[in-house]
Amino acid sequence: MSHPLELLIVETVQLGGSLVFIADQNPATLSQWQQPLVQDFAGEIPFVTRTAEDLLAQKYVTRPEDLVMFQSNQKSVLTSLDAILNGQRVLLGAEASSAESHQWDYAFADLSLHKWQLILQSLKAHWGQWSALQGLDGEHGAGCLFLDRDDVVVKNVPYNKDPEAVQLLPGICELINKAHAQSYWVALVTNQSGLGRGWISWTQYQSVHQRMMQLLAQQGAWIDDCEWSAFIDEAGSPRGRLLAxxxxxxxxxxxxxxxxxxxxxxxxxxxxxxxxxxxxxxxxGVGRLYLLASEKTDKEIKSLQAHQAVYSHFKFTVLEKLSDLTL
Ligand SMILES: [Mg+2]
Known part of the structure; x- marks a missing residue:
């Protein structure tokens, strides 16, 4: 059976994260821990080494998908980084006590250098299988069902801030479940200019979002990743998260x-x-594009036809209802 750390590393790589080794207090031993990553994985498991000072000065910013690795003599370093650290915090080779365990996402008390080497050996033996199964390579990985939110997942209530007003569209749970059963990811990508305009607060947006996820969950459906854009630029005055x-x-x-x-x-x-x-x-670069019918479909089709005039290989299909979609 795989060690949990083996699975964590696979997941980190799969999500595009890195192993981040914190260098303070043990630069000498760190190279021993990194050696098998260099020798056996030739860059397939990305890792970096950073000091607490670099992180505090924001010369390097950890990401939520990173695995941040601390050695047992570095517990105090975490305290100084606690407020700014993204990613999952892993304590290696520690005597984890319950009093401090809240600081760590994972603490592997039994992890010696030798055990770490064994874990990486096992990972190496299964690496081909992991990378094929887990879709490490986008080209060979799973497809994704990308969904707009309003009038695709939920009925559109303009600038909705009321969780009680959230209603799922017929067939959406079945479609999401079908996608997962066929090994697709499911992701939501939604423009939410109401946030940028200040018409919806972040708290209200979250409560609407949670209600949607709750209704989906009642039918066994979930969304793997949700992205939103608050950006709006009216009269040359950009607002929201300023990423057009x-x-x-x-x-x-x-x-x-x-x-x-x-x-x-x-x-x-x-x-x-x-x-x-x-x-x-x-x-x-999404392969198949579907326009779900609504009262504005005629107008949208005109806009898409104008796009086709510029991009001759732009193709789309009109879907009368979600249940018509074959993945
Ligand atoms: Mg919409």
Missing amino acids: GLRKPRNGMLLKVNNKLRVNMAKSVMVGDSASDLKAAFAA
């Missing part, structure tokens, strides 16, 4: 999903009710 590239029809949200999940874009599918959903997906 995230807002559809630009493709930033889909690329973020791809970066995290290593999606095979050509195998992927987009379902949206707006022309901008499909244009964003096309620009991200």
Whole structure:
């Protein structure tokens, strides 16, 4: 049976993260821990070494998908980094006591250098299998069902801030469950300019989001990754999170999903009710584009036809209802 750390490393690589070794207090032993990563994995398991000082000065910022590795003599270093550290915190070779365990996501009390080497040997033996199964390589990985939120997953209530008003569209749970059963990822990519305009607070947005996830969960459905864009630029005055590239029809949200999940874009599918959903997906290399019918479909089709005049290989299909979609 695999050691849990083996699985954690696979997941980290799969999500595009790195192992981040904290260098303070043990630079000499660190190279021994890193040696098998260099020798046996030739860069396939990305890792970096950083000091607490670098992190505090923000010369390096850890990411949520990173695995941040501390040795047992570095517990005090974590305390100084606690507020700024992203990623999962792993304590290696410690006598984990319950009093401090809240600081760590994982503490492997029994982990000696020898055991670490054995874990990596085992990982190496299974690496081909892991990488094939887990889709480490986007080209050979799983496709993703990309979904717009309003009028695809939930009925559109403009600038909704009321969780009670959340209603799922018919067939959405069945579609998500079908996608998961066929090894697709499922991701939500939603423009939420109401956040940028200040019409919806972040707390309200979250409560609506949670209600949606709760309703999905009641039918066994979940979404693997959710991206939102608060960006809005009216009259030359950009507001929201100032990343215009995230807002559809630009493709930033889909690329973020791809970066995290290593999606095979050509195998992927987009379902949206707006022309901008499909244009964003096309620009991200998504293979199949579906426009879900709504009262605005005629207008959206005109916009998509204009896009086709520029991009001759831009193709889309109109879906009357979600249950018509074959993955
Ligand atoms: Mg929509």
